[in-house]
Each structure stands twice: as C-alpha cells, then as structure tokens.
Amino acid sequence: MKLRQIKRSDLTIPGRRLVFAAMCLACSLPAWQASARTIVVRPDGTGDFPTIQIALDEASKNDVIQLARGTYRGRGNRNLDFLGLKITLRGDPANPGSRVIDCAGSRRGDEIQRAIHMENGEGRGTVVEGITFVGSQMAANEPLDTAGGLLLCRGASPIIRDCVFRTGRAYSGGAIRLERSNAEITRCRFENNSAEMGGAVMVAFGAPVLKECRFQDNHAARGGAVYSMLADMVITACTFENNTASLGGAIACEERSRLLLDRSVLTGNYASYGGGVEIAESDIEMNHCTLAYNSGGSGGALLLRGESGAKISYSILAFSPKGQGIAGVLDAELSIKCTLVYGNADGDWIDSATEMVNQNDNLREDPGFVDAAGGNFSLRSDSPGRDPLCGVLGALP
Secondary structure, X not given: OOOOOOOHHHOOHHHHHHHHHHHHHHHOOOHHHHHOOEEEEOOOOOOOOOOHHHHHHHOOOOOEXXXXXXXXXXXXXXXXXXXXXXXXXXXXXXXXXXXXXXXXXXOOOOOOEOOEEEOOOOOOOOEEEOOEEEXXXXXXXXXXXXXXXXXXXXXXXXXXXXXXXXXXXXXXXXXXXXXXXXXXXXXXXXXXXXXXXXXXEEEEXXXXXXXXXXXXXXXXXXXXXXXXXXXXXXXXXXXXXXXXXXXXXXXXXXXXXXXXXXXXXXXXXXXXXXXOEEEEOOEEEEEOOEEEXXXXXXXXXXXXXXXXXXXXXXXXEEOOXXXXXXXXXXXXXXXXXXXXXXXXXXXXXXXXXXXXXXXXXXXXXXXXXXXXXXXXXXXXXXXXXXXXXXXXXXXXX
C-alpha cells in the first residue's frame, strides 16, 4: 500500500492544537534536561577544562564530569569541592584503577591534602564512581582538621560506588569520615588505610549504608576498618579481612550507636578486645553473617561492653584462634536464635549466653566450611548449618 504524503491542509483544528501543545511542552522542559552535558577532563590538562576543580566550578546541575584514563595530581585535582551540586564525577566503574586521584603527588607544608570534601548539603544526586583514591597527606595538627583522609562528608549524603580507597591516613576515618551523613557507599574497596578511629571509615551521627564493600588490611586504635559513634549504620553484603585494632578488629560501635550487620563475612581480623566486632554502650543486630578465624584477647568474634544489646540470628561465629565466640555479655541484653557458635579457642557460649546453647535452635557443631584455608566459607552439602528448621546459616550459601 502506498503511503499518502500528509499536507498542511490535512491538519484539522484539533490536530493543529495537538501540534501546538507538543511544541509548548517541549519548550517547558526543565533547563537541565536540555543543557546537561558531559565534561571531559584529562590528566595533562587538555580536556574541556584543565583541572577537575575548574570543571566542578563550571558545571551545572546533572552534568557528568568524565575523567580520562590516567593519574591526577596537584592543585585543582585534590581538595575537590562539589559546591552542593547534583553532578556525577565518573572514572570507569568497571576498571577504577585506570583513573587515579593521587593526593600525595604534591605536598605543601601543613596543607590538608585529601581528595574530596563535601560540606554543602550534597545529596543522592551527587555521585562519585569508578575512581581510585590514594595517598592522603594529613599534615595539620588538629584532629578535627585531619578527618577523612581521602573523602570528608560533613552534612552531605552522596552516592559513592565502584571506587577504591587506598593508603589514606587521618586522625579519624583514614579513607572516609561521614559526619551527619546518610551517604550510600556501594561496591567499594578499602585497602591499607589507617587512623586512630576508623581505619577506613569513621561515622559520627547520621545513618549511612555500606553495601557490597571489601575492607582489607586497614588499621586503627578503634575500629580497624569501621568505627561508629552516635550513628545508625547499615552494613550489608560486605567482606572484612585482616583488619587490626586495639578495640574492634573489623568494626567498633560505641556511644549509643546502632548497627545492622547483614550477610557479611568477617575473617582474619584481630584486636586486643573484640577481634571481629566490638559493641560498647550500643546495639547490634546481626543477620546471616559469618565470623570466622577472628582473634581477640576478649571476644574473638564479638565483644559486648557496658549496657549493650545484641540480636543475633542465622549466623556463624567460629574458630577464633584466640578469644571467645561471644564475650562480655553479663551486662548486655542478648537474643540469639538459629546461630552456630563453635571451635573458639577460649570458649563458645560463655557467661550469661551459656543458657542459650540448647535454646532457639542454636547449634554447637563444626559448620563444615567448603575450604576455609582457601577463603571459601560456603557450607558443604552435609553442613549442620544447612538446618531444616532455620535454613542456611551464615553469609554464604
């Protein structure tokens, strides 16, 4: 069938009205939909703007600043201020190591040299993704100034995803400090960061979420990987390995904090007190977690201090080479069900937890990991952790 060409005369009055309405709608679209752009920045300064900070200064709402492959150093590529804008700073989410912001590339006296600070109410519309951050220099003397070695969020709640934070140094939050922040941090790696509080991440106030992150070889006096105070924090589907501290080898929560620890694996962490997790005057809810081979002088897997509370379910706390499975529970409010506690060097169910050994479908048997020596903490098919009443225990199937 041959299609007839439409003529102007074919447009009736209703038809013309529809065309006019469509034109008006297009004209009324928000300006950002028409003007949002991608700004390219290159390490050698040959992009659309010579540095990342100038790109941020010139960007508009919903723009994307795309970093080209390479390492960014020096003024204009550190101490980056997002100015409260809803914009995206993007490297390569599939290969964050190809875009590096190196804070230590140029150190000048007592100048604080972190990668990014957000202190202007940035929210979920502000995104940082696919970048590796390394080598902060915290040369100032005041602890408050030396917070967040690589990233400081104060009164800001951005989305951070698919990034790597390595060799950050600070008084609090070797890599990141979140203060009055509900930031969401997803699929990030934290390696070899250190601080007095929170070797990788320090949280004060707020309700941030850490999801699908990996923390390895971080160190602090309190909270080898993560430290929280006066905050409500969610940690889900994360891995903590070989982090160390005096209190809380992997995680320390103190001063009326609340922690939801969900489907996470903590292994090989060490502390004098609380090899895996230390909870002091705070509350923890632990669901479907695996804590294995963590060591502590008191509490190889979990230490509860003061008027703390713990609700533990569907989890495994096993094989602490030093310390108890659960310690310091005399003053704590404790609820445990469908949880396997076994093989901890200085005892499994101790103090007031002893009465729970045979209650609430709890178990005291070898969990039957597939290959613990090789780092595979999934359960064998014949594992008692595959319980007919409770289902599969621990973080992994």
